[in-house]
Amino acid sequence: MSKKTKILFVDDHQLIIEGILSYLRDIDGLDITSTNSCDEALSLVKAHAKTDPYHILFTDLSFDNGSDNMNIDGGESLIKAIQKENLPIKIGVITGHSETNRVYNVVHNLNPLAYILKGQCNTNELNFAIQKMLADQVYYTHEIHEKLLKRAMVEIQMDDVAIQILKELPKHTKISNMEGVIMKGNNAVKIRAIESKLAKLRTDLNANNNTDLVLKAKELGILD
Template structure:
């Protein structure tokens, strides 16, 4: 078991906090241990960050929350800036319903979070995938964010040449049952590889078309 990771979650929706907790619990099966502190508004988030007893390694902030005007903390963005100042090594993940181009670009430019996720993009499996990337010192931007900022995220996919060829042939419209014409493997081996590719890309339960789209979003093809 690795050293415990202290996580701060600040969101004004209890069911969202529970979803993040569930994802952390699921990811703990990879050998991680998480200690979670949660808060429901900017005031409680501010108090958690400025408490000298706390030392967070990862923080997840909703952007739109009840403000703490007394301290000038009006959003999760302000909490993220405060976290950068107070605990610069903490990996900050921002989650939002906003998908305006200017808003997203400002967040990336001014805060440069380890993760930026549009809530409408995220699934349970994708949230676990995002945590994995971030805990391995990579940035994670959800699909809408990538489209809005106009570039691919740095994605260490660990796929070999055959995996990439499978994705390429699917992108050319080759049906899954005809991949054997192009890939020197048995049908069962090809299907097993496809399943592993989907897990690697964080889209375990998807069609071949959706697999290709995920690969494009991550800059693989």
């Protein structure tokens, strides 16, 4: 059995693969395999699982080279497939996706041990992430960590009334039309209370106006 750390890297862009591999090759003790197919990645993980397993899989999230012949159309589906089959491999994401909602959903639903941004990674960061992952510890790029922290802080500040207001806001041309729609328990929230809550939400989310507020809420994953 290999004494090296076996890594499988999955990305559909060959130039990205070569760039990441150039960083990984500068790290001692790695045995690296790459593929641009999620289907092939799953097959490789399964084929090696009992004899000489991969220790770490790094995958992008979005794949543009899909076809009707492919069963797995992206990194999220690949992670789900690996987790469904309980394959013993540590999973990390290396991607260009930094949208707060996307990041939150991937981390919250799939629990990757690492989330690294392509445009910012280098040999030192990848080496640090790999060591963390091998120790079953989480590593997120600083920007990702900050986004998740902000999302968590905003979520703490949200209550049922705030969520209702944010969901209803795009549906009404006037704030006054929301009176009787927003409820707290069995009681309708008065217009003055709605306006007060809106003002606080704009401050909390650093929004310039109500339209900007809705956009910020969507960016943070509070709204779909």
